[in-house]
Amino acid sequence: MTEQEQFDVSQFGTEEDIKSILVVAAHPDDLETACGGTVKLLVDRGVAVSLLLATDGDIGTHDPEYTREMLAETRRRETLDGARVLGLQEVVFLGHPDGELVADLTLRAQVAAAYRRLQPDTVFTFDPAWGGQAHPDHTAAGRAAVDAYMPSKMELYHPEQLEDGGKVADVKRFFFFGGSNREGEITIDISGVWQTKVAATRCHVSQFGQKEEALEWLAEWNRETGKCCGLDYAEAFHSMRVW
Ligand SMILES: [Zn+2]
Numbered sequence: 264m265t266e267q268e269q270f271d272v273s274q275f276g277t278e279e280d281i282k283s284i285l286v287v288a289a290h291p292d293d294l295e296t297a298c299g300g301t302v303k304l305l306v307d308r309g310v311a312v313s314l315l316l317a318t319d320g321d322i323g324t325h326d327p328e329y330t331r332e333m334l335a336e337t338r339r340r341e342t343l344d345g346a347r348v349l350g351l352q353e354v355v356f357l358g359h360p361d362g363e364l365v366a367d368l369t370l371r372a373q374v375a376a377a378y379r380r381l382q383p384d385t386v387f388t389f390d391p392a393w394g395g396q397a398h399p400d401h402t403a404a405g406r407a408a409v410d411a412y413m414p415s416k417m418e419l420y421h422p423e424q425l426e427d428g429g430k431v432a433d434v435k436r437f438f439f440f441g442g443s444n445r446e447g448e449i450t451i452d453i454s455g456v457w458q459t460k461v462a463a464t465r466c467h468v469s470q471f472g473q474k475e476e477a478l479e480w481l482a483e484w485n486r487e488t489g490k491c492c493g494l495d496y497a498e499a500f501h502s503m504r505v506w
Pocket residue numbers: 289290292293398401
């Protein structure tokens with residue numbers, strides 16, 4: 264392994280292995296902030312990356328001018344703007360209420376339907392077992408992503424999803440986004456695409472406005488993650504073994 268390969272996206276698998284990734288997220292800005300740099304590097308490598316978004320982030324403001332409906336509409340638009348910057352293939356909106364996401368059987372079936380239709384070989388999501396995760400929607404999104412894995416491969420689970428020539432899912436690997444205060448087993452050098460990550464994140468105007476300092480926390484997080492390895496900016500992941 265060369266020094267460069269040590270921190271590049273080949274850690275997820277070979278170009279033969281990884282052709283299609285689904286990111287399962289809770290809120291409109293989760294992808295950009297948690298793994299936007301890595302996603303850009305994978306898209307540049309020719310990987311088709313799509314986003315399954317469980318909520319519209321419709322409680323995410325302190326501005327009394329917004330209703331939940333207005334905010335949901337705004338944030339869906341911002342999500343599509345960010346997706347364009349990163350070159351995502353597709354965004355699937357599930358529209359569950361923000362702050363109340365539950366990894367129930369409905370969400371499991373919705374995730375399974377996305378695995379079956381989009382046929383990702385790889386899933387990126389939140390670690391549902393990470394005790395340091397403060398946001399219940401993040402835990403629920405990660406839980407549903409993992410829980411859908413096994414049934415989505417089975418023909419007798421929600422067979423109506425397989426009508427008209429649909430195929431069972433074939434997800435082969437899971438990677439969890441790293442938390443801010445723990446080292447990932449996979450560290451990706453995103454220094455070269457940092458500005459693109461910032462540009463995509465800035466599409467979420469309702470969250471970060473246009474002020475230069477609005478993303479200082481994100482820069483600090485990604486610098487901190489890179490510190491272990493002498494990188495300017497990095498994102499961290501943990502893998503989950505599936506079979
Ligand atoms: Zn979130």
